[in-house]
Amino acid sequence: xxxxxxxxxxxxxxxxxxxxxxxxxxxxxxxxxxxxxxxxxxxxxxxxxxxxxxxxxxxxxxxxxxxxxxxxxxxxxxxxxxxxxxxxxxxxxxxxxxxxxxxxxxxxxxxxxxxxxxxxxxxxxxxxxxxxxxxxxxxxxxxxxxxxxxx
Numbered sequence: 001x002x003x004x005x006x007x008x009x010x011x012x013x014x015x016x017x018x019x020x021x022x023x024x025x026x027x028x029x030x031x032x033x034x035x036x037x038x039x040x041x042x043x044x045x046x047x048x049x050x051x052x053x054x055x056x057x058x059x060x061x062x063x064x065x066x067x068x069x070x071x072x073x074x075x076x077x078x079x080x081x082x083x084x085x086x087x088x089x090x091x092x093x094x095x096x097x098x099x100x101x102x103x104x105x106x107x108x109x110x111x112x113x114x115x116x117x118x119x120x121x122x123x124x125x126x127x128x129x130x131x132x133x134x135x136x137x138x139x140x141x142x143x144x145x146x147x148x149x150x151x
Contacts, residue, residue: 011118019114024097040087043104050125057121
């Protein structure tokens with residue numbers, strides 16, 4: 001495992017894991033940086049998934065919002081207040097598990113098996129059914145952009 005001071009991981013891949021009775025889910029070993037990692041969770045109710053972000057990513061949200069000239073100072077304050085009020089802190093245990101907040105799991109119907117999906121600087125937690133639907137919907141766009149990029 002890399003030391004905590006190493007560069008942030010790139011969250012890539014898809015992993016299926018069980019959520020135990022205490023709402024714990026194991027983070028894939030390749031996504032871990034230290035014996036204990038900190039994360040922040042935020043439910044994307046419209047998208048149907050749980051965002052899981054390391055501290056440097058969640059800090060970056062405020063910086064990005066503060067520097068966006070399209071937002072008024074009042075809109076910045078309101079967004080930052082709501083964003084950070086809804087985000088919940090969690091840390092992994094020595095076994096590499098994090099506790100998914102009960103209220104967020106309930107909002108998103110996350111129980112039993114979940115799918116952890118890498119999304120570059122963060123990862124997402126999906127129910128298997130929701131993830132299957134999104135994959136089917138997004139595959140044509142993915143293939144189109146893949147072709148445009150010449151990959």
